[in-house]
Amino acid sequence: MKIKAEKLIDNSAKWVVSFYVASAGLWLLAAAFLAYIASAKLTDPFFLSNFEFFTYGKVKIAQANAFVYGWGGNSIFAISLWVIARLAQAEVRGRFLHLAAGALWNIGITFGLLGIFDGHMNSHEMLEMPVEVWPLLFISYSIIATLILVTHRSRLKHETIAPQWFILASILWFPALLIIAWNGLEINPTRGTVQSVLSMWFGQNLIWLWLTPFALGAAYYIIPAIIGKAIDKYYLAIFGFWCIAALAPWSVVHHLEGGPVPMWIPAIGTVMSIAMIFPIAVASTNFHATAFKDINIVWNSLPLRFVIFGTLSYTISSYIGVVFSLPAVAKLTQFSIINEFHFNQRVYGFFSMIVFGMVYYMLPMITGKEIAKSAKSFHFWTSALGVLMLLLAYLIGGLTHGVLAQQPSLNWASSVISSVKPYFLITEMAFVILGFSQLVFVINIWKVLFPNPFKVIFNKSKVSA
Amino acid sequence: MNNIFKFSIGIFSTLAFAWLAFVVGARKQFGDLEPSSSLLEEDGSIPDDAELFPRKLSGLALQGSKEYVSLGCTTCHTQQVRLVEAGFDVERGWGKRPSVPRDYIFHEEVNIGNTRVGPDLANVGQRGYSDEWLHTHLFQPQIVVPDSICPPSPFLYQTISTKTSSAIEVKEFSNEANSAIFIVPTLRAKRVISYLNSLKQDYELPEMSFIDEEDDQLSEESKPADESAEAKEEISSKLPVWLANQISAGKEVYMKVGPGGGMCFTCHQPTGLGLPGQFPPLAGSDWVLGNKERLIKITMHGLMGEIEVNGVKYNNVMAPPGIPPGSLTDQQIADVLTYIRNDWGNSASSISPEEVANIRESVKDRPSMQMWTSAELNSK
Numbered sequence: 029m030k031i032k033a034e035k036l037i038d039n040s041a042k043w044v045v046s047f048y049v050a051s052a053g054l055w056l057l058a059a060a061f062l063a064y065i066a067s068a069k070l071t072d073p074f075f076l077s078n079f080e081f082f083t084y085g086k087v088k089i090a091q092a093n094a095f096v097y098g099w100g101g102n103s104i105f106a107i108s109l110w111v112i113a114r115l116a117q118a119e120v121r122g123r124f125l126h127l128a129a130g131a132l133w134n135i136g137i138t139f140g141l142l143g144i145f146d147g148h149m150n151s152h153e154m155l156e157m158p159v160e161v162w163p164l165l166f167i168s169y170s171i172i173a174t175l176i177l178v179t180h181r182s183r184l185k186h187e188t189i190a191p192q193w194f195i196l197a198s199i200l201w202f203p204a205l206l207i208i209a210w211n212g213l214e215i216n217p218t219r220g221t222v223q224s225v226l227s228m229w230f231g232q233n234l235i236w237l238w239l240t241p242f243a244l245g246a247a248y249y250i251i252p253a254i255i256g257k258a259i260d261k262y263y264l265a266i267f268g269f270w271c272i273a274a275l276a277p278w279s280v281v282h283h284l285e286g287g288p289v290p291m292w293i294p295a296i297g298t299v300m301s302i303a304m305i306f307p308i309a310v311a312s313t314n315f316h317a318t319a320f321k322d323i324n325i326v327w328n329s330l331p332l333r334f335v336i337f338g339t340l341s342y343t344i345s346s347y348i349g350v351v352f353s354l355p356a357v358a359k360l361t362q363f364s365i366i367n368e369f370h371f372n373q374r375v376y377g378f379f380s381m382i383v384f385g386m387v388y389y390m391l392p393m394i395t396g397k398e399i400a401k402s403a404k405s406f407h408f409w410t411s412a413l414g415v416l417m418l419l420l421a422y423l424i425g426g427l428t429h430g431v432l433a434q435q436p437s438l439n440w441a442s443s444v445i446s447s448v449k450p451y452f453l454i455t456e457m458a459f460v461i462l463g464f465s466q467l468v469f470v471i472n473i474w475k476v477l478f479p480n481p482f483k484v485i486f487n488k489s490k491v492s493a
Numbered sequence: 494m495n496n497i498f499k500f501s502i503g504i505f506s507t508l509a510f511a512w513l514a515f516v517v518g519a520r521k522q523f524g525d526l527e528p529s530s531s532l533l534e535e536d537g538s539i540p541d542d543a544e545l546f547p548r549k550l551s552g553l554a555l556q557g558s559k560e561y562v563s564l565g566c567t568t569c570h571t572q573q574v575r576l577v578e579a580g581f582d583v584e585r586g587w588g589k590r591p592s593v594p595r596d597y598i599f600h601e602e603v604n605i606g607n608t609r610v611g612p613d614l615a616n617v618g619q620r621g622y623s624d625e626w627l628h629t630h631l632f633q634p635q636i637v638v639p640d641s642i643c644p645p646s647p648f649l650y651q652t653i654s655t656k657t658s659s660a661i662e663v664k665e666f667s668n669e670a671n672s673a674i675f676i677v678p679t680l681r682a683k684r685v686i687s688y689l690n691s692l693k694q695d696y697e698l699p700e701m702s703f704i705d706e707e708d709d710q711l712s713e714e715s716k717p718a719d720e721s722a723e724a725k726e727e728i729s730s731k732l733p734v735w736l737a738n739q740i741s742a743g744k745e746v747y748m749k750v751g752p753g754g755g756m757c758f759t760c761h762q763p764t765g766l767g768l769p770g771q772f773p774p775l776a777g778s779d780w781v782l783g784n785k786e787r788l789i790k791i792t793m794h795g796l797m798g799e800i801e802v803n804g805v806k807y808n809n810v811m812a813p814p815g816i817p818p819g820s821l822t823d824q825q826i827a828d829v830l831t832y833i834r835n836d837w838g839n840s841a842s843s844i845s846p847e848e849v850a851n852i853r854e855s856v857k858d859r860p861s862m863q864m865w866t867s868a869e870l871n872s873k
Contacts, residue, residue, distance in 0.1 A: 070610075073635070073644045080648040085565015147563040151602045181497060188495050196497070197504045204508055212516050220597040222516075222524045224605045229515050237508070266494070273504050277511030283607055286579020288592040290522060293515065359580050363571055363609035433609065436584040440612050441640040448610075449642070 033117060038394045040119035041110050044126040045394055046477045048106035049387055051134050053470040055098025056380075060463040062091035067456040071449065081145050089156045090144045095375055096154060096234065097137050097165070103383045104242050105130065105172050108195045110390055111249050112176055115192055116183030122175045129175075132168035136161045152213055152223070153231025159214050166206055173199050190265040190314075194245025197273065201237040205230055221288050225281060232280030235374045240342075241272060243382040244311055247339050250389055251318050254332045255325055260317035268310030275300045275307065282353045285362055301353035304346065312343040330404045334385030337412060341377035345370075345419070360434055365448065366426030368455075369419055376462070377415045384411065387473060397476045403468060410465035418458035425451025523594045531697035532753065532822070542820060546696040549599050550688075557688025558602045560681050564646070571606035572615040572692065577704060587613040588694055589703040596694050611643055618693035625661050627686045632676050636663055649682040736831070736843055743832025746825050755814040755821060755829055765837035771809060773802035776837035785830075785844055787870045789852045792826045794819065795864040810864070819861045823849040 066088040068075050076082040113120050120126070140157030143149070148158040155162075176199055180192070209230040212218050218226060252259050259265065282297030319326050319336050326332050349370060352361050384407070392398050425448050432444040494500055530543035539545070550558070561567070574588035582588060592615055597603050622630075626637060632650050634641040653660060653675050660675035678686070697703060747757045761767050765776035775781050780802055781788065795813040799806060813819035814829075821829070823846040834841035 069644055070642055073642050077645045078647055080646075083564055083646070084644045085568040087565075088568050089565055149563045149565060151562040151567060151604055153607075177497065186495055188500075193494060193500070196500065200501055200504060201508060204505060208512055208516060212520075218516075218520050218524055220523065220526060220600070221594045221603055221605060222519050223603045224597075225515055225519050228607070229511075270503075270507075273507040274510075277508050278514075281515060286575035286591075287573045287605060288594050288596060290519070290594070291576075293519065296514070355579070362575075362580065363607065365608065365610065367608050433585075434581050436581050436586070441638045441642075445610065445642060446640050452642075 052102035152227035271307035338381035364430035369422035414462035557684035743828035
């Protein structure tokens with residue numbers, strides 16, 4: 029009976045989720061391509077330098093936007109919808125609206141990225157897409173979010189649990205952040221460095237209040253589902269949730285330390301960043317105490333292996349982030365490529381890994397087709413290798429960069445940046461590996477989602493292998 | 494937690510608190526800053542004749558800031574000099590002082606940035622790069638900075654093979670034949686360079702003055718600073734503190750070349766002896782030690798024509814002291830006059846800012862640049 033109900037829900041979600049996952053995959057590839065170009069341009073400034081289209085600044089920013097809104101947004105829609113429907117034990121409603129809104133969202137991002145390449149970039153962090161596409165994004169997002177909430181409201185059980193809090197909060201926070209930023213930067217624009225505070229607040233909150241709670245919610249869902257045991261010390265989860273809700277919006281401005289803003293702003297940011305060790309510790313305890321009860325399951329189940337990689341990366345890097353927010357350390361690391369470490373750790377090491385795990389867990393149930401274990405395994409190891417290479421290069425390179433930049437006697441280009449160049453080369457290689465790995469992922473999922481067009485190609489490749 | 498509406502109120506209110514602080518509060522605190530001057534009056538008002546900072550950006554520079562954004566320069570370049578305790582930006586020479594919110598009020602695009610793969614640009618306009626250098630750097634950074642990893646922007650320039658008046662001669666980095674080519678900046682390139690040239694925080698503001706990191710070196714190397722330090726010690730050993738302070742402040746005005754300075758020593762000499770036949774002495778001068786009113790008037794408006802000092806006649810022009818002329822404040826005039834009445838063996842009563850203010854009031858109808866003559870001063 030229960031299995032039958034789940035089957036009904038999966039069927040109701042099938043087309044919508046497939047659409048989101050498929051588009052997420054395409055954006056992931058686009059972002060991987062742009063990431064490679066950007067990193068290659070750092071190692072060789074003459075690479076593609078004749079095309080204004082491929083100016084480093086544009087490529088880099090287009091990559092971040094394609095990644096966060098394209099890959100991040102679509103995978104958030106897909107997984108939130110499915111997890112919320114499953115937990116509500118309610119069928120997905122408004123499928124056509126979903127598809128229409130999803131299409132609008134993707135069109136909006138496409139135009140946004142074209143706008144960036146065409147020189148209509150905005151100067152605000154993670155709002156670089158031209159202002160004209162924001163209304164489109166906002167409307168399509170609102171439709172999707174409303175439909176997810178409708179599914180949640182029609183749930184059978186009144187009580188909610190941790191995955192629902194985290195996912196719903198992330199769904200609800202994003203439009204609020206967008207409206208605040210939109211109002212403060214466009215409709216009713218602020219002047220001078222108030223803009224910088226707001227743009228940093230938005231850009232960092234997008235990671236902390238949109239991607240992060242979503243990924244945590246997904247982990248809260250999948251870990252007990254695969255392990256088959258309840259979350260260890262579950263009573264802490266609610267504390268962790270409200271800690272993030274209360275602290276994260278304050279902590280994100282610590283990057284302005286010493287900058288042209290009143291001192292209370294970075295000071296509050298730093299204090300709240302240090303306080304973030306509580307929610308990080310809670311999530312870490314919940315996840316790892318549960319998962320490591322049975323290390324064999326974690327090792328043998330690929331989805332869970334991905335997710336635990338993500339949660340471990342979240343824990344370790346968040347603690348590193350706390351250390352780097354201390355003023356004495358921030359003095360060195362503030363403007364260095366450690367910033368790249370933070371961003372890539374969040375989006376690759378944590379968010380993407382959990383999304384990969386969730387997609388591998390979800391797709392076979394929805395489509396009824398299994399993904400080859402060897403292909404998943406190849407994807408895992410290349411991802412893990414690529415992410416580790418990338419993060420270590422940015423971490424060690426960032427420390428080198430930061431420490432050397434604090435020696436006033438060193439020449440900037442020939443001493444400071446030249447010492448960081450080898451690390452740029454490592455990141456370039458890491459992005460090649462990640463690109464391959466993500467190509468494998470996309471082929472894996474497209475093969476399951478849309479079997480027919482690819483059948484011939486894959487039969488051939490199997491024969492040749 | 495179970496009711497979605499109560500839940501929403503909860504999560505939105507946590508967000509709203511931070512929003513109140515960082516957006517509403519920040520806006521209220523520093524969202525409506527106006528240009529100001531470091532030469533504030535005691536009551537905090539801005540003197541009428543003071544030059545206000547920051548300067549407005551030119552139209553070309555404002556357009557340049559948009560090009561700067563659209564090319565993504567912010568990805569690698571910051572535009573902020575951090576506080577001294579937060580980093581070594583001033584020591585590295587990225588600015589004479591830390592940046593403050595007021596510096597950015599005229600920037601439509603505030604590009605303070607957060608990553609420094611390239612150098613900080615907050616003060617690129619005061620580093621003395623020529624336009625040609627900047628254009629060459631924008632065209633192909635490696636020509637002027639061989640190790641740079643900044644991407645070239647050849648699409649902002651027209652390349653031609655013969656020299657014209659607007660062309661800049663460059664030798665391409667990758668060009669092994671070493672033959673020069675000529676580039677002509679497009680309007681977009683000119684906008685960017687105009688914007689870069691406008692980036693300079695080369696003024697002091699009430700909330701932030703220059704950091705004198707070279708103070709120590711100066712006192713070792715240059716004599717005047719050394720002497721003034723000695724003089725300060727000497728004077729302060731004998732006189733009441735307020736008078737010693739006034740005298741040393743006055744000496745600074747007497748010796749200073751630049752805003753707030755009188756440049757008096759250029760004519761009257763650091764020794765106060767003047768130059769025979771050209772500039773009258775101040776040491777032992779009956780004009781300096783005598784009537785205060787005459788002295789104050791001369792310091793406000795200058796002096797021209799024949800004048801007899803200690804029985805010797807001089808005929809020259811003394812422009813109103815200060816840069817710009819006549820800009821010395823009451824306090825500065827009081828200080829510098831007290832100083833010249835008490836150095837080089839002179840010893841006369843001090844002059845207070847109030848006395849200066851009274852006399853300024855009595856001659857407020859006189860145009861500021863109309864110099865006095867000796868006859869005019871002695872007749873009253």
